[in-house]
Amino acid sequence: MNVQSKKPITAAEQSLLDRYAERRKERQGNASLTALRDGLVHEFDQTGLPGRRIETWHYTDLRTLLKFVPEGFSPETGASAKPLLSDAIVLSARVGGQDSAMPEGMAVSSFNELLTSANATDLLESKRPDDFIGRVNSIFVDGGSVIDVSKGVKLEKPVELQNAASGGHLHTRMSVNIGDGAEGTFIERQIATDTADSFVSSITDLTVGKSAVVTWIISQERGDTDTHLGQINIRLGEDARLMLFIANAGGHLVRQEVHVTADGENSDFALRGVNLLGGDSHTDITMEYDHLVANCVSTETIRNVVFDRARGVFQGQIRVAQIAQKTDAKMACNTLLLSDEGEFFSKPELEIFADDVQCGHGATVADIDENHLFYLKARGISDSKARAMLVNAFISEIVEDLENEDLVEAFEQRFSEWLTRHA
Amino acid sequence: MLEIKNLHARIAEDGTEIIRGLDLTVKAGEVAAIMGPNGSGKSTLSYVLTGREDYEVTEGDILYNGESILEMDVSERAASGIFLAFQYPVEIPGVATMQFLKVAMNEQRKARGEDELSTPDFIRKVKEAAAELKIDMDMLKRPLNVGFSGGEKKRAEILQMALLEPNLCILDETDSGLDIDALKIVADGVNALRSPDRAIVVITHYQRLLDYIVPDSVHVLYKGRVIESGQKELALELEKNGYANIIEKAA
Numbered sequence: 261m262n263v264q265s266k267k268p269i270t271a272a273e274q275s276l277l278d279r280y281a282e283r284r285k286e287r288q289g290n291a292s293l294t295a296l297r298d299g300l301v302h303e304f305d306q307t308g309l310p311g312r313r314i315e316t317w318h319y320t321d322l323r324t325l326l327k328f329v330p331e332g333f334s335p336e337t338g339a340s341a342k343p344l345l346s347d348a349i350v351l352s353a354r355v356g357g358q359d360s361a362m363p364e365g366m367a368v369s370s371f372n373e374l375l376t377s378a379n380a381t382d383l384l385e386s387k388r389p390d391d392f393i394g395r396v397n398s399i400f401v402d403g404g405s406v407i408d409v410s411k412g413v414k415l416e417k418p419v420e421l422q423n424a425a426s427g428g429h430l431h432t433r434m435s436v437n438i439g440d441g442a443e444g445t446f447i448e449r450q451i452a453t454d455t456a457d458s459f460v461s462s463i464t465d466l467t468v469g470k471s472a473v474v475t476w477i478i479s480q481e482r483g484d485t486d487t488h489l490g491q492i493n494i495r496l497g498e499d500a501r502l503m504l505f506i507a508n509a510g511g512h513l514v515r516q517e518v519h520v521t522a523d524g525e526n527s528d529f530a531l532r533g534v535n536l537l538g539g540d541s542h543t544d545i546t547m548e549y550d551h552l553v554a555n556c557v558s559t560e561t562i563r564n565v566v567f568d569r570a571r572g573v574f575q576g577q578i579r580v581a582q583i584a585q586k587t588d589a590k591m592a593c594n595t596l597l598l599s600d601e602g603e604f605f606s607k608p609e610l611e612i613f614a615d616d617v618q619c620g621h622g623a624t625v626a627d628i629d630e631n632h633l634f635y636l637k638a639r640g641i642s643d644s645k646a647r648a649m650l651v652n653a654f655i656s657e658i659v660e661d662l663e664n665e666d667l668v669e670a671f672e673q674r675f676s677e678w679l680t681r682h683a
Numbered sequence: 684m685l686e687i688k689n690l691h692a693r694i695a696e697d698g699t700e701i702i703r704g705l706d707l708t709v710k711a712g713e714v715a716a717i718m719g720p721n722g723s724g725k726s727t728l729s730y731v732l733t734g735r736e737d738y739e740v741t742e743g744d745i746l747y748n749g750e751s752i753l754e755m756d757v758s759e760r761a762a763s764g765i766f767l768a769f770q771y772p773v774e775i776p777g778v779a780t781m782q783f784l785k786v787a788m789n790e791q792r793k794a795r796g797e798d799e800l801s802t803p804d805f806i807r808k809v810k811e812a813a814a815e816l817k818i819d820m821d822m823l824k825r826p827l828n829v830g831f832s833g834g835e836k837k838r839a840e841i842l843q844m845a846l847l848e849p850n851l852c853i854l855d856e857t858d859s860g861l862d863i864d865a866l867k868i869v870a871d872g873v874n875a876l877r878s879p880d881r882a883i884v885v886i887t888h889y890q891r892l893l894d895y896i897v898p899d900s901v902h903v904l905y906k907g908r909v910i911e912s913g914q915k916e917l918a919l920e921l922e923k924n925g926y927a928n929i930i931e932k933a934a
């Protein structure tokens with residue numbers, strides 16, 4: 261007999277089980293949905309939170325890092341925050357309802373409606389064995405939006421999707437389909453509207469159609485004590501272009517997963533990430549990119565600034581299938597480590613089965629360059645101001661890749677505010 | 684304006700003494716040339732004067748306008764009017780040149796209790812100074828010194844000097860890397876800053892620069908000390924005979 265000694269249950273695990281039991285009584289969904297959720301919870305009861313023995317969670321060991329989970333659920337507050345860009349169309353990611361007038365060719369509906377439909381379980385089926393975020397979201401999800409941009413539609417204004425947490429649980433799902441040849445800029449604002457502790461899972465399923473051009477931004481601005489588990493699942497069509505910009509400047513325990521599948525030739529994917537890390541926070545960006553077809557280009561650049569006792573993780577895995585010839589993939593992770601007690605782990609992985617490809621990766625960790633600092637100070641700039649200028653310089657190279665003046669300005673301002681608070 | 688008395692300085696990291704009992708006085712209005720063989724300590728002296736933390740002063744003093752500056756840090760010294768045109772200006776990616784110039788000018792004004800420059804005033808000043816030095820404004824749209832040619836970097840240093848209007852200017856081999864025309868332009872820029880209340884220290888290897896910026900005094904640095912001082916004729920003599928005679932005489 262194979263007896264596996266079960267690890268003692270952690271407070272966070274118990275809290276999640278209790279919360280589900282509570283929810284199950286209140287919530288009426290269809291029977292198959294409940295059965296699916298029961299199954300996931302049963303499985304969770306057996307396996308618990310992912311810990312260091314699971315490879316993809318090795319550096320973000322939730323068994324030790326997730327100390328507790330707040331009780332209760334975050335009430336719906338609507339899209340009430342000031343948008344990052346003043347001309348944005350603002351939506352609540354949780355409701356999916358249309359607050360403001362929708363531009364022609366863009367339809368928005370509620371994810372919850374989709375959940376009541378007969379094939380709801382397909383939506384929540386988990387794809388990967390180590391997909392904790394997917395599972396916890398499937399168990400608890402109670403809001404989201406479904407966005408559809410029709411073929412060839414070019415959205416003039418940026419669309420801001422606000423996912424506001426105000427304490428307690430918040431589990432949101434967004435399903436976004438960008439039609440062939442369509443264009444648009446979307447900003448996923450992961451914000452806190454209250455200082456009460458939040459526990460958030462937020463999943464975005466994004467399909468970028470043939471020849472579509474999309475800028476997708478995830479601005480994670482949670483509170484200092486919040487847990488944020490984010491995931492974006494991307495499918496890239498033929499000739500599609502996607503710039504994914506991730507700005508982590510908030511939260512206590514953060515993981516943002518990026519799963520990309522290129523299933524049409526000639527797509528172009530750019531990931532740009534800025535992690536501003538301070539206090540006792542732990543922040544993880546984990547990317548996984550499957551090149552399944554030929555001639556696709558991808559570049560990933562992550563810049564991290566680490567203060568205090570903060571810890572950061574970047575895992576980037578690029579898999580190039582045998583038929584994916586002429587793949588061009590470049591990955592870089594650069595860290596400015598401004599504290600002896602801070603840490604950053606970078607784990608790039610290339611798995612290449614094709615022979616005619618160009619793939620590379622590099623990682624650097626450095627302190628502020630003393631020669632640069634001396635030069636600025638020798639011009640009369642004070643030490644603290646000179647340091648701030650050099651930190652800004654380090655991240656501004658990434659921000660400029662957004663190639664949109666309004667966005668660049670908005671993020672430069674947001675980052676410099678964060679830096680003023682932490683430096 | 685500048686009095687260096689029996690200065691001893693060493694590399695902080697390993698304790699190697701580079702400046703070994705150096706004496707030098709430069710009066711307001713004076714242009715002093717410092718010459719000396721490679722490795723004699725000229726650049727090190729410029730760093731010690733500007734307060735670079737890689738060097739420790741172990742003995743002696745530096746008086747600027749009669750007061751010791753040893754306790755002042757780099758930015759305080761700069762704000763008080765000490766300027767170094769670097770032998771090797773560093774490239775700083777991500778810092779826009781114009782923004783850097785504006786911050787530097789305003790930080791110095793703030794330190795002196797003056798108002799910040801308005802943006803139009805700032806741009807006008809930069810345009811004027813750049814035109815004098817034949818610097819293309821497009822170059823200033825780039826990140827600080829990034830991709831500038833050797834000569835462009837030196838010109839950019841003099842542009843900064845002209846904008847910051849320091850009292851004590853130290854030019855470390857500003858002539859190296861400049862073509863013949865640029866040398867003339869830069870020299871004119873330096874000469875324009877000559878004034879009775881400003882002192883200029885010119886570190887150079889060649890008489891060529893001193894034909895344009897005619898010095899009031901010439902000093903020879905060797906193994907961290909001034910071993911000979913004289914007038915502009917001393918530079919001509921060095922050009923002709925090299926350092927051997929003087930080094931022998933001092934030994």
Ligand SMILES: Nc1ncnc2c1ncn2[C@@H]1O[C@H](COP(=O)(O)OP(=O)(O)OP(=O)(O)O)[C@@H](O)[C@H]1O
Pocket residue numbers: 694701719720721722723724725726727728737770
């Ligand atoms: N930080 C340092 N670490 C190690 N050695 C140093 C350092 N700074 C200066 N030195 C040494 O001190 C000596 C003087 O150097 P310095 O750069 O001041 O010479 P210099 O007179 O400016 O020479 P050059 O004419 O070639 O510019 C050299 O031998 C140099 O290698």
Ligand SMILES: [Mg+2]
Pocket residue numbers: 725726727770855
């Ligand atoms: Mg030198």
